[in-house]
Amino acid sequence: MKAAVDRADDGESISRLLRAWRGRVDARTVRELRGIFPRPGRRLSQAHVARMTGVSEGWYRALEAGRRQDFSERFLLRVAEALRLSEAETLTLFLAVSGRRPPEAGRDRTDLPRGVQTLLHQQVTYPAYLSDGAWNVVAANALMGEWFPWVLRPRPNLMRWALLEPEAREQMLDWEDACARVYLAMLRVAANSNPGNAELRALVQEILDSDADCRRIWAEEHDVVEHRDGHDFRLRLPYHGHAEVRVTSHVLLPIQRTDLRFVFITPADGWAGVPR
Template sequence: MLELTAPLAEGQAVGRLLRAWRHRMDRRSAHGSLGGPHRSRGRLSQADVARLTGVSEGWYRALETGTRRDFSDAFLQAVADVLRLDEAERLTLFLGVSGRRPPEEHTAPSPPPAGVLDLLEVQNPHPAYLSDESWNVVAANATMAHWFPWVREPRPNLMRWVLLAPEARTQLLDWEDDFARVYLAMLRIAANRNPGSPHLRALIGDLLTDADCRRIWSDEHGVVEHPDGHRIRLRLPVHEGAVVEVTSQVLLPVASRDLRFVIVTRNDAATAGPDRRPAP
């Protein structure tokens, strides 16, 4: 049995992975990018990867040997692209070298996994929905649509309905304190997490056309990531004027990290009645 007499040097584990990932690459697949009178057979060398990522051979060699350097996200992304790393390998490279996750890419969102959609439906009779990083509602179960019919409209957005829809200010009780201040505080974190997102910039611009939202945005400095366990009171048409207190629970699906899975549960014991049945 192999006995380790000393811990692995910092970076060594990732360095071994990098060498394995580089050795699995057929150099001919990168031949056109390398240019010049280079040999076309064999595996990529450290010099090859350095040339393809635009750094010196010594700089790339430091990455493979675990030597501490201030490696930028752009360089690590370039290495991952050259070595054709998949999502899990790219994550391992970033965490092992810098302790950071790869920066999020703002690409067209993929459809929610079928299993997540199935899980959404089994939450009935509790309202449940999926929203993306800009609070677009990408899926909702039948009870959510029964309580909040606006989720069936084209391109429904939670922030826009809560903060801009006139009916929201009467259906969501304590609108300013329990909704507007909390939702705008979430937007502050989102805007700093993804400063390059055109969708978030457009959303914030639309919301700040409202005088109340603009005042709260200017006066308040609170930040909230996810209001998990947020207790709120509603007076919805589906409840025929009755005030209903609910709690929203926020989950983050591992398979779709850009989505929020939100379940709304009533705080009373009632489980029957017309408001508990999905719309036909």
């Protein structure tokens, strides 16, 4: 009978990868190890990596052995730095160990991939926009600005507009069931998925502090919604002469910036035009 393959020895194991990444670093070139005794040779040991990342050797050994622990984001970033990991290797480490992507540290909110910007602005048939993890609208095409002029205001935020602005309750029909309950359920998922996001926590608190209807819905509902892809909703906008239209939202994640949402809005049920 053929022996089962040990996951620690296969080519996909994070244990195997960590050992390989550690093995390619010459300990003699590591500044943090200069002057320690005994003087390190070429091989970077687990003890060396533990010293470089500020943890015990046993804690780092648990990571390299593939044992599940509560490894913090900060610790994993220190490991990536110590082992001189590339962006793709750091992504692999985070996904394998925590199931999360590494933080988008230091990235300018306006630093958008050129292809994504081009696709956004070449979309001239339907409204489209990009939002970040806290639903700040970071870019929008011209038609989005015509349908929803609020995106042209300083620091536009979808949740803040939809849940707090009086005009949203007039323009989004069946506001409580089709809008507020869905958006609050999305905020609930996001807040629990990324508890360290201070901006997101502040947004949730601002909405609950500012509106009694949102507080009531938040307290009485326990629904969770990850995104609004494929959801239909009814609008009555000045752009359409206040006639009712039904549309569908579509949510995509740009591969270059998965911290962003690419959202575009199309007619529902084959509706082919807009009343003006």
